[in-house]
Amino acid sequence: MKKFWLLTLFISVLFSCSDNNLSNKNPNIPSYPVNLSIDMNLPAYSNLKFVSNGIIIPNYGAKGIIIFNAGSGYNAFDAACPNQAVNSCVAMTINGINALCSCDKSEYSLFTGLGGKEYPLKQYRVEVSGTVIHVYN
Structure with missing residues (x-):
């Protein structure tokens, strides 16, 4: 009986954990x-090697x-x-270091995705391998 409760506790903890706290219910x-890979060695993306720099890659996601x-890693958000x-x-x-909305001129932090409105920026997962950044959902 004791093993059953331990197993139940372990399973409930396992399912209550999220993979990286992405909240995209918007x-x-x-x-x-989205499945995008870019190489920072290419001139168009070389600014991403430096902290607080960002780029917009069109034709992926919604906009x-x-x-x-x-600085501590890379963030990827829908534009x-x-x-x-x-x-x-x-x-x-x-x-x-912010993203600016063209409609209501609201700004959102590119560090956190937060902007003081109801919904934060829609975030994607990011993996870095050497100089290649992989963005996906």
Whole structure:
């Protein structure tokens, strides 16, 4: 009986853990499959080698993918404004260490994805292998 309770406890803890705390339950941004790899040795992406630099890669996700070097790793977010309908705004732009929404001029931190509105930026998973950054969901 004791083994049963330990097993039950272990299984409940296992299923209550998330893989990396991505919370992408946003009704404004559809879930598109994303599988993108870029090489920072290419001139278009070489700025990502430096902390606090970001780039937008169009034609992925809903409005493009923002990749940002946060110093402790890389973050990847959808460039769609998270608190607007996806077809009402053009892609967000990078404004220093923030992403700027073209519709309501809201800014979102590229370190955390937070912006003081109801929904944060839609985040994607990131893996780095040498100079290659892989973004996926």
